[in-house]
Amino acid sequence: MKKLLSILFVCTFLSSCGSIPPNTNYEILSRSLMVGMTKQEVISILGEPTSKKIEGKKETYDYDSTGVYRVIYQVSPVPLPRQSTSYLHAYFDENGLLERFFASTY
Numbered sequence: 598m599k600k601l602l603s604i605l606f607v608c609t610f611l612s613s614c615g616s617i618p619p620n621t622n623y624e625i626l627s628r629s630l631m632v633g634m635t636k637q638e639v640i641s642i643l644g645e646p647t648s649k650k651i652e653g654k655k656e657t658y659d660y661d662s663t664g665v666y667r668v669i670y671q672v673s674p675v676p677l678p679r680q681s682t683s684y685l686h687a688y689f690d691e692n693g694l695l696e697r698f699f700a701s702t703y
Contacts (some may be wrong), residue, residue, distance in 0.1 A: 623683045624683060639658065654691035661682060
């Protein structure tokens with residue numbers, strides 16, 4: 598009976614892990630981006646964008662993620678978690694190449 602309960606607990610714990618969205622910090626991921634990359638190269642680093650905007654022949658990919666990050670600059674003996682939002686805007690030219698990007702976490 599104990600073994601069955603242990604297995605049930607582990608299965609429940611593991612299945613709940615998959616439903617938690619990742620706390621993506623796009624400011625850190627942006628360090629891997631380079632002007633001139635293709636859309637597919639950007640997607641391979643950042644994943645699918647949250648939204649896309651098309652203006653003429655140019656396109657913008659927007660990424661955002663809200664999560665809990667550990668903060669080390671608080672006046673506390675232990676870093677306390679706080680909710681933060683990380684976002685990135687990737688701008689592609691008419692040839693589909695990355696012309697500029699901006700990332701921030703607040």
